[in-house]
Amino acid sequence: MRRFAFAVLALSIAGSLHASEPTDVAKKLAQDAVIVDTHIDAPELALDEWHDxxxxxxxxxxxxxRAREGGLDVAWMSIYTSHDADETGKAWTLANNQIDFVTSLATHHSDKFALLLSPKDVDRQREGGRVLLPMGMENGGPIGDDIKNVEFFYNRGIRYITLAHGGNNRISDSSYQRKxxxxxLSPFGEQVVKEMNRLGIIxxxxxxxxxxxxxxxxLTDVPVIASHSGMRHFTPNFMRNMDDSLAKEVAAHGGVIQISFGTVFLDADAAKAFDTRRWTLEDMxxxxxxxxxxxxxxxxxxxxxxxxxxxxDAVVDQIDHAVKLVGIDHVGIxxxxxxxxxxxxxxxxxxxxFPNLVDGLMKRGYKDADIRKILGGNMLRVWGEIEAKAQRK
Ligand SMILES: [Zn+2]
Known part of the structure; x- marks a missing residue:
C-alpha cells in the first residue's frame, strides 16, 4: 500500500508476541505447501535504507x-512508484532501480533467491530451499505514454502491473481519489490492458x-488478480477494498482476490481514519x-x-467471507x-x-487441500492461465 513518504516507520516486534504457538501440523503444512504472497513492498525500502x-x-x-521459517516460497516483490514520482518524471528511473535491486539480490544470493518469470518454474527453482522472487509493478506510471514500455518491462521481468496507485494516472482512475x-479506464489504459494480455502480464x-x-x-476474457486488497464488507465505503459484487465478477472471470494483512484493510475505523488522513493532507x-x-x-x-x-482472526474472517462469497478457488494472500x-x-x-495464518485457518475448519489453494495454489493456477493465453511473437 505504502503510506506517505514521511509516515513514521513503526518497527515490528518481530513475531515475539504470539498469543499462542501454532500447532506442529500447521507449521508442517506451512513448510510443505507452496506459499505465494503476491505483495511485499521490500524493494523500495531496501533502496532507501540499504539492507541485505x-x-x-x-x-x-x-x-x-524468516521467509524460510514461515514457509514462504514465492514472494512477489513490489516495484512501487508513487503518483508523485510519476508526476515529477521520476517513476521510470525509480522502477528500473528497484528491478535492478531485486535482480542483483537474486544474483548475489543465488543459493537463497531466484527470479521467477513463469509459474512453470516454481517446482524446479524452489529446490534447495530457495525463495522465488517474481516482480509486480505497483503503479503503471513508469510505462509513461509509450505502449512499447509494457514489453520493455516484461523483458525486465515484470509479471503483473497494478495499473494505478494513489492518483488517477494516464491508464486508470484510482480508488484513493474522491473524483x-x-x-x-482511459483509452490508453485499454491499450495497456490488451498489450499486457498479449504478453502474459497479469x-x-x-x-x-x-x-x-x-x-x-x-475488455478482456483473461483473468485478473487483486494482488493486495481486503473485503469492503468489513470496511464500508473504503473504496480501496473489494466490493462484494465486484469480487464476484473478478471470480466469474476466473481471477483471484489476494487478501491483505494490514490493519487498515481489516478494520472499519482504521480504514475510515486512513481515508480522512489522506484526504485532509490532499486538501492541505x-x-x-x-x-x-x-x-x-x-x-x-x-x-x-x-x-x-x-x-x-481478522485476516481469517476476511478470507472466510471471500471464500463463502466467491468460492475456494478464487481467494489467496x-x-x-x-x-x-x-x-x-x-x-x-x-x-x-505464515504458520499462524495456517493455524487460524485450521481452527476455522479449513482442510489441508483448501488451505493449500488459499496459500498459493489458486494464484499459481491463475498465473498459468494468463500465461497460456498470452500471444507473444
Ligand atoms: Zn498498495
Missing amino acids: LGKRTPEREFDYP GKWGG VDVSHLSDEAVRDILK KAAGKSQAEMEAWADQWKKDHPAPVLHT GSDFDGVSGELPVELKSVAD
Whole structure:
C-alpha cells in the first residue's frame, strides 16, 4: 500500500508476541505447501535504507531466514512508484532501480533467491530451499505514454502491473481519489490492458476504482488478480477494498482476490481514519500548506488515531467471507508486508508468521487441500492461465 513518504516507520516486534504457538501440523503444512504472497513492498525500502535481505533483518518484514521459517516460497516483490514520482518524471528511473535491486539480490544470493518469470518454474527453482522472487509493478506510471514500455518491462521481468496507485494516472482512475478522471479506464489504459494480455502480464486491479475494474472485465476474457486488497464488507465505503459484487465478477472471470494483512484493510475505523488522513493532507497541499505543516498535522493525527490491535482472526474472517462469497478457488494472500508501516495483526508481523495464518485457518475448519489453494495454489493456477493465453511473437 505504502503510506506517505514521511509516515513514521513503526518497527515490528518481530513475531515475539504470539498469543499462542501454532500447532506442529500447521507449521508442517506451512513448510510443505507452496506459499505465494503476491505483495511485499521490500524493494523500495531496501533502496532507501540499504539492507541485505539475504540475512536476518529484524527491522524489516521480509528477509530470507524468516521467509524460510514461515514457509514462504514465492514472494512477489513490489516495484512501487508513487503518483508523485510519476508526476515529477521520476517513476521510470525509480522502477528500473528497484528491478535492478531485486535482480542483483537474486544474483548475489543465488543459493537463497531466484527470479521467477513463469509459474512453470516454481517446482524446479524452489529446490534447495530457495525463495522465488517474481516482480509486480505497483503503479503503471513508469510505462509513461509509450505502449512499447509494457514489453520493455516484461523483458525486465515484470509479471503483473497494478495499473494505478494513489492518483488517477494516464491508464486508470484510482480508488484513493474522491473524483475520477476517466470514469474508469482511459483509452490508453485499454491499450495497456490488451498489450499486457498479449504478453502474459497479469492485470492487477488492486488500487483501482470500481469503474476501472468493471471496464477491464468488459475488455478482456483473461483473468485478473487483486494482488493486495481486503473485503469492503468489513470496511464500508473504503473504496480501496473489494466490493462484494465486484469480487464476484473478478471470480466469474476466473481471477483471484489476494487478501491483505494490514490493519487498515481489516478494520472499519482504521480504514475510515486512513481515508480522512489522506484526504485532509490532499486538501492541505491544494491550499498551499508547507511540507512541515503537513508532517506536523499527520504526526498528531497518527497519535490521535493509533492502529487497532488485531489478531489472526481478522485476516481469517476476511478470507472466510471471500471464500463463502466467491468460492475456494478464487481467494489467496497478498500480505503487503513492508508496505503498511508495521500496522499488522499481532501474530502476523512478518514472513516468519505464515504458520499462524495456517493455524487460524485450521481452527476455522479449513482442510489441508483448501488451505493449500488459499496459500498459493489458486494464484499459481491463475498465473498459468494468463500465461497460456498470452500471444507473444
Ligand atoms: Zn498498495
